[in-house]
Amino acid sequence: AQSVTQLDSHVSVSEGTPVLLRCNYSSSYSPSLFWYVQHPNKGLQLLLKYTSAATLVKGINGFEAEFKKSETSFHLTKPSAHMSDAAEYFCVVSEIAGGYNKLIFGAGTRLAVHP
Amino acid sequence: DAGVIQSPRHEVTEMGQEVTLRCKPISGHNSLFWYRQTMMRGLELLIYFNNNVPIDDSGMPEDRFSAKMPNASFSTLKIQPSEPRDSAVYFCASSFSLSGETQYFGPGTRLLVL
Numbered sequence: 001a002q003s004v005t006q007l008d009s010h011v012s013v014s015e016g017t018p019v020l021l022r023c024n025y026s027s028s029y030s031p032s033l034f035w036y037v038q039h040p041n042k043g044l045q046l047l048l049k050y051t052s053a054a055t056l057v058k059g060i061n062g063f064e065a066e067f068k069k070s071e072t073s074f075h076l077t078k079p080s081a082h083m084s085d086a087a088e089y090f091c092v093v094s095e096i097a098g099g100y101n102k103l104i105f106g107a108g109t110r111l112a113v114h115p
Numbered sequence: 116d117a118g119v120i121q122s123p124r125h126e127v128t129e130m131g132q133e134v135t136l137r138c139k140p141i142s143g144h145n146s147l148f149w150y151r152q153t154m155m156r157g158l159e160l161l162i163y164f165n166n167n168v169p170i171d172d173s174g175m176p177e178d179r180f181s182a183k184m185p186n187a188s189f190s191t192l193k194i195q196p197s198e199p200r201d202s203a204v205y206f207c208a209s210s211f212s213l214s215g216e217t218q219y220f221g222p223g224t225r226l227l228v229l
Contacts, residue, residue, distance in 0.1 A: 034217075043119070043206060044220040090158070100146070100170065101210075103218060105158045 002027050002095040006106035014114050019063075019078040021109045023091030026072060032094040032101070033074045035065055038108075039087045047089075050074065061085070086113045117141075119221035121207050127227045133195040136224045139188055140209030148218060149182055149192050150206040158206075164190065165212075197228045 007022040025031060035047040048059025055067045065076045074091060091106040120139040128134055140147045149161040162172040164184045172182070179198070184190040194201055204225050208218040 036220075041225070043121075043222040044208075046217060046219070049217060100163070100165070102160070107157055 002031060002093045002104050004033075004091050004093045004104055004106040006089075006091050006109045008109050009107065010110050010112070012112040012114065013081045015083055016080050019076070019081045019085065019111065021076040021089050021091075021111065023074045023076065023106060024072050025074060025091070025093045027093060027095075030069075033065075033067065034092040034094070034103070035059065035063070035074075035076050036090045036092060037087050038090065044090065047076070081111075081113045083113050083115070086111055119207055119209055119219055121205075121221035121224050123224060124222060125225045125227075127229065128197055129229050130198055131196045132228075133193065134197045134201075134226060134228075136192040136205050136207075136226070138190045138192070138207030138221060140190070140207070141219055142188070143211070144209035144219075145187070145212050146210045147184060147190050148208040148210075149190070150208065150220075152204045152206060152223070153202075161192070197226075199228045202226055202228050 004025045013019055030052050033050045036044040037047050038044050047063050048057045048065055050057045050067045058064045063078045065074055067074050088108045088110050090108050093104045094101045095104055122137045146165050148163040150158050151161055152158050161174045162182045163170055167184045180194055182192045204223045206220050206223045208220045210218045
């Protein structure tokens with residue numbers, strides 16, 4: 001079975017500094033991977049997804065993630081944090097189960113951005 | 116595109132009352148999912164539909180929970196009777212098909228059962 005581990009429950013950065021949110025997955029085959037963001041009292045918004053095309057995936061709001069099969073990682077990065085990036089971020093792996101793509105969510109990483 | 120629409124956004128009710136949560140998926144999407152989010156358990160899939168038919172309800176916690184999808188543009192999640200431990204945020208999501216990998220989430224309904 002697929003699983004995903006977000007290595008940090010909380011990350012705090014200063015505005016203008018780089019963001020790194022770490023995610024490791026386990027999969028018996030080449031997975032599809034996603035990052036979703038949830039702003040306070042909002043739904044989940046898709047940031048980006050990897051589906052076996054280019055290993056470096058660019059998403060919205062300047063975020064990108066790199067799929068590294070050898071490390072089973074899919075870390076999310078952004079060169080320069082903005083105050084509006086403060087939110088909870090979920091790394092997600094897609095598992096085919098019963099003919100449908102079941103999403104397996106990580107526990108989430110709460111990103112705080114300080115002035 | 117309006118995205119997935121959920122109502123109400125907030126619901127406060129007393130234990131024992133019936134609660135009905137509503138969802139309108141994105142037009143043209145054939146698959147619909149109900150999730151529950153709590154601090155303790157994170158995001159849990161409750162049930163999903165394909166072409167209005169329930170496919171897997173194994174995530175529904177108890178018989179007090181039921182879900183319907185009478186047509187392609189409307190689904191309900193009902194809790195009867197409600198209990199304080201049902202307090203959570205309930206999300207609806209839709210995708211183009213069951214094999215479509217990207218699910219689009221609604222804003223959620225924040226439920227508080229007193």
